[in-house]
Amino acid sequence: MIFNGFSTGVRKVALFFGYLGSIAMCLMAVIVTVDVSGRFLFNKPLRGGIEIVEELMVCVIFLMLAYVTEKEKHIKVDIFISRGRSFEESQFKRAERLKIFEDLDRTAYFSSAEDIILSKLDFLGRTLETNKPC
Numbered sequence: 001m002i003f004n005g006f007s008t009g010v011r012k013v014a015l016f017f018g019y020l021g022s023i024a025m026c027l028m029a030v031i032v033t034v035d036v037s038g039r040f041l042f043n044k045p046l047r048g049g050i051e052i053v054e055e056l057m058v059c060v061i062f063l064m065l066a067y068v069t070e071k072e073k074h075i076k077v078d079i080f081i082s083r084g085r086s087f088e089e090s091q092f093k094r095a096e097r098l099k100i101f102e103d104l105d106r107t108a109y110f111s112s113a114e115d116i117i118l119s120k121l122d123f124l125g126r127t128l129e130t131n132k133p134c
Contacts, residue, residue, distance in 0.1 A: 018067030020109055024059045031056070078116060087122070091115045 006009075035049035068074060082088040095109040 014066040014070040017063045021060045021063035021067065024056045024063060028053050028056045028060070057082075076121070087118075091119065 009054055022122065031049050031053055035046040035053075039045040047048045056094065091111060094115065097107050097109055100106050101110050
């Protein structure tokens with residue numbers, strides 16, 4: 001009974017922080033819009049706009065963390081390592097190369113959804129073959 005009340009309280013706090021994070025995200029959108037509009041239309045960007053958005057991004061991440069954890073909606077990352085098969089080589093050739101950190105000159109490769117599904121099915125098939133009951 002006590003745990004049930006505690007769980008309900010935690011859900012309410014997580015929802016409250018989720019709302020705060022959503023408000024911060026909307027505020028970021030407004031600030032970026034005002035900053036870009038001011039820069040291109042009047043040649044006067046919003047003073048400190050970038051810094052404010054950076055601080056709000058931190059707020060969004062940490063405020064939304066409790067809500068995301070409570071809803072179990074985390075981001076999932078699948079990493080596939082090529083074993084030299086022809087399909088995997090063609091998949092890596094089709095992968096899109098994107099710069100992830102502008103200052104550090106780091107890039108990452110992102111596969112299409114179709115390639116990811118095919119890789120998972122292939123992995124599942126190979127796993128089932130090796131784990132067949134005797």
